Amino acid sequence: MLIQNLNDLQDTIRELGLAIPLSGNLPLLAEPVQTGTRTLPNRLSIQPMEGCDANPEDGSPGEMTLRRYERFAHGGAGLIWVEAVAVVPEGRANPRHLWIHESNVEAFRGLVDKIREAARERTGQSPVVIIQLTHAGRFSKPEGMPAPRIACHHAVLDAVHQIPADLEPVTDEELDALQDAFVRAALLAWEAGFDGVDIKGCHRYLNSELFSAFDRPGRYGGSFGNRTRFMRETVDKVREALRGEMVLASRLNLYDGLPGGFGCSGEDGLGIDLSEPLALCRQLYDQGVRLINMTMGSPYYNPHVNRPYNTGGYEPPEHPLQGIERSLYLAGELKKAVPDMTVVGTGFSYLSFLSPYLAAGVVEQGLADVVGFGRQAFAYPDFARDVLNAAMQIQKGYTMDPSDVLDRSKCCLACGKCTELMRAGKITGCAVRDTEIYLPLYREIKKI
Numbered sequence: 001m002l003i004q005n006l007n008d009l010q011d012t013i014r015e016l017g018l019a020i021p022l023s024g025n026l027p028l029l030a031e032p033v034q035t036g037t038r039t040l041p042n043r044l045s046i047q048p049m050e051g052c053d054a055n056p057e058d059g060s061p062g063e064m065t066l067r068r069y070e071r072f073a074h075g076g077a078g079l080i081w082v083e084a085v086a087v088v089p090e091g092r093a094n095p096r097h098l099w100i101h102e103s104n105v106e107a108f109r110g111l112v113d114k115i116r117e118a119a120r121e122r123t124g125q126s127p128v129v130i131i132q133l134t135h136a137g138r139f140s141k142p143e144g145m146p147a148p149r150i151a152c153h154h155a156v157l158d159a160v161h162q163i164p165a166d167l168e169p170v171t172d173e174e175l176d177a178l179q180d181a182f183v184r185a186a187l188l189a190w191e192a193g194f195d196g197v198d199i200k201g202c203h204r205y206l207n208s209e210l211f212s213a214f215d216r217p218g219r220y221g222g223s224f225g226n227r228t229r230f231m232r233e234t235v236d237k238v239r240e241a242l243r244g245e246m247v248l249a250s251r252l253n254l255y256d257g258l259p260g261g262f263g264c265s266g267e268d269g270l271g272i273d274l275s276e277p278l279a280l281c282r283q284l285y286d287q288g289v290r291l292i293n294m295t296m297g298s299p300y301y302n303p304h305v306n307r308p309y310n311t312g313g314y315e316p317p318e319h320p321l322q323g324i325e326r327s328l329y330l331a332g333e334l335k336k337a338v339p340d341m342t343v344v345g346t347g348f349s350y351l352s353f354l355s356p357y358l359a360a361g362v363v364e365q366g367l368a369d370v371v372g373f374g375r376q377a378f379a380y381p382d383f384a385r386d387v388l389n390a391a392m393q394i395q396k397g398y399t400m401d402p403s404d405v406l407d408r409s410k411c412c413l414a415c416g417k418c419t420e421l422m423r424a425g426k427i428t429g430c431a432v433r434d435t436e437i438y439l440p441l442y443r444e445i446k447k448i
Helices: 006-016 026-030 063-075 105-123 155-160 172-192 206-210 229-242 275-286 320-337 349-364 375-379 383-395 417-423 435-446
Strands: 033-035 038-040 044-046 079-086 128-134 196-199 247-255 289-296 342-345 370-373
Touching: 006 320, 006 349, 026 349, 026 383, 033 342, 038 128, 044 383, 063 079, 063 105, 063 383, 079 370, 105 128, 105 172, 128 172, 128 247, 172 196, 172 229, 196 229, 196 289, 206 229, 229 247, 229 275, 247 275, 247 320, 275 289, 275 320, 289 320, 320 342, 320 349, 349 370, 349 375, 349 383, 370 375, 417 435
Parallel strands: 044 079, 044 370, 079 128, 128 196, 196 247, 247 289, 289 342, 342 370
Antiparallel strands: 033 038
C-alpha cells in the first residue's frame, strides 16, 4: 500500500479502527532529551541497521562504514545508535560484521571522531552516540557459513533455520565467560569515545533467546530470574566497570511474536503478554539502564512484526498499519511502566514522507521520548535535518504542507532491497536511493 497523502492515511487509520496518533506539532521533535548523563539535542534517532561493511580482517569500521556514519551525522539526528558490534569473533552474523577488540579500538575511535566532526560541521551540535554490543547466537556466520550458537532449541526456529537436533546449546560456563567479554567490549567502547553502551537483547539473538529459554536446565533457563540472568548480571558488571562514564542502554524485544516467545501468549504466540518484559525493564532501570530502544519480532523469521513493509519475502498476515499500532502500544506500555526510562520508538520508516507526523503524534501522546528511523536513514540520511528545518519554520509561524517536510523522492519505499542485500552477503544500503554504491550490488544478486 502506497500512501498518497495525509488525508489518505487518516482515512485508512479510521477505516481500520486503529489508534495511531498523528500531529503537525513538529517542533516537539526538535526538543532536547536528557537520558542518564547525556543530553540528546533533538528527539530523532538513527536506528542500528547493519551495513555488513566492516574490514573482514579484523572487524574494524571499513570505508563504507565510515561513509554511512558520516552521512548520518551530517543529517543532524540527536541520537546515532551504532549497529551491532560483536564482542567475540564467533559471535559475528557475517564475515563483515563489526567486532571490537584491543587491536582495533583506535579504528572505532576514528569512527566516533568522524561522527562528531561531521555533525558539528553541518549542525554545530554533537549527537549522543551509542554502541550496540552483541553475540549473534543462532544466526552466527563469522566465516560466511552458518555456525549457530543457540541458547536453547526452538521447534519453529530450528526448522526454519535448519538447526541440527543434536546441536548442543551454549553452556552455562560459556555464558559466564561471555558476560566478561561484554564488559571488556564496553570498556573498549568507553576508550573509543562512545557515549553509551547497548547490551543487545532483541530479535532472537543469543541474549534475546535466553529470555524464553523455558526448558533450558541450569542457571540460565527455566525461571524468569534464570532466563534474564545473563542480561541482569552483564548490566551489573558493565555498570561497575564503567563507573558512570557511559549511558547504559538496551535495544530490547518486548514481544517475539512466535510460539513460546518472550512477551507472547496463546498457542500460536501471537497474543501479547507484557508481564515479563515490563518486569525486566523495571529491573534494568533499577540497575542503572536509562535508555531502551524497544522492538519486537525477528528479521529472520517474522520481519513484518517490527518492519512493516510494502514488498517483502512473504505476504504479511496483517495490514502494515496494524503493525505500527502494535509497536506504539508496546512503547506506550513501557513508558507507563517505567516513566523515567528514555524510550526510543520504532517502525516509523514505513510511513515514508508522512513519518514526521506519526513521530510528532507519538511524542505528543507520551508513547515514546525519541523516534527511531532505520531504513529511512539508509535511503535518506538527511531526513532529520529536513524535519528540523520544517520544525523551525513552524515555530516561526509558517504553515507546512505535509508533502513539503520530507522530499518524497528521497524517502524509503519499504521495499526490502536493503534486507535482500544483507541476506545475499553483500554490503548493505539503499539500492533505490543510493544507487552509485548499492544498485550494482543489487543487480548482481538479481542478475539483472
